[in-house]
Amino acid sequence: MVSQKIVEGLRVCELFVSLDEKEMKLMLETLGPACELSEYKPGDHIFDQGEMSSKLYVIVSGQVSLARSVNMGNKTGAWPLGLLGRGRAMGWSAMLYGSRYSTASAVCQKAAQVIAIDGARLRAALESNPVIGFKVMDKLAGMLGERLRAAYNTAEAHL
Numbered sequence: 001m002v003s004q005k006i007v008e009g010l011r012v013c014e015l016f017v018s019l020d021e022k023e024m025k026l027m028l029e030t031l032g033p034a035c036e037l038s039e040y041k042p043g044d045h046i047f048d049q050g051e052m053s054s055k056l057y058v059i060v061s062g063q064v065s066l067a068r069s070v071n072m073g074n075k076t077g078a079w080p081l082g083l084l085g086r087g088r089a090m091g092w093s094a095m096l097y098g099s100r101y102s103t104a105s106a107v108c109q110k111a112a113q114v115i116a117i118d119g120a121r122l123r124a125a126l127e128s129n130p131v132i133g134f135k136v137m138d139k140l141a142g143m144l145g146e147r148l149r150a151a152y153n154t155a156e157a158h159l
Contacts, residue, residue: 002028002032002033002035003037005037005060005113006032006035006037006060006115007028007032008060009037009058009059009060009087009113009115010024010027010028010031010035010058010115011024012086012087013058013087013088013089014087014088014089014139014143015056015058015089015136015139015140015143016136016139017087017139018135018136018138018139019132019135019136023129023131023132023135026129026132027125027132030121030125030128031117031121031122031125034117034118034121034122035115035116035117035118036115036116037060037113037114037115038113038114038115038116039111039112039113039114040062040064040108040111040112040113040114041108041111042108042109042110042111043107043108044107044108045105045106045107045108046064046090046106046107046108046114047090047091047102047105047106048102048105049068049069049101049102049103049104049105050101050102051101051102052099052100052101052102053091053093053094053099053100053101053102054094054098054099054100054118054119054120055091055094055116055117055118055119056089056090056091056092056094056095056116056117056119056122057089057090057091057106057114057115057116057117058087058088058089058090058114058115058117059084059085059086059087059088059089059090059112059113059114060086060112060113060114060115061086061111061112061113062085062086062108062109062110062111062112062113062114063083063084063085063108063109063110063112064083064084064085064088064090064106064107064108064109064112064114065080065082065083065084065106065107065109066080066081066082066083066084066090066104066105066106066147067079067080067081067104067105067107068081068103068104068105069105078105079151079154079155080154081104081147081150081151081154082147082150083109089143090106091106091119092140092143092144093119094119094120094122095119095122095123095126095140096123098119098120098123099119
């Protein structure tokens, strides 16, 4: 049985909000066993840049910052990519490519509950139902576009 917190978290996830009730039920049945709910305290690292990951993460509550470490010769620093809250997803590459190195770090800013979903199981579920797969990938494309625009804006502000 899937916990109520996982059900609620997936229902508000930015990647799944366009699914109708029947599609959401199918996703919960398929993905429920592949989900794990964890709690984090402020300062806890959910994942770190360069670390191998095979999970998609969904924030149920709290706040998480995404940042990318950059090295520009004689300068190094952390490039903020966003402050994410309830319903936001992280670790998207696990949906597309399987296990990959994380391109950024996710650090808890406020106490958070986060769902980790096995990326391979999620991808298999999306491939087995192309209508659901298209809806989720459409939301993923929008999410990535938004994050890319935010990264450009941050870069321009520091130039």
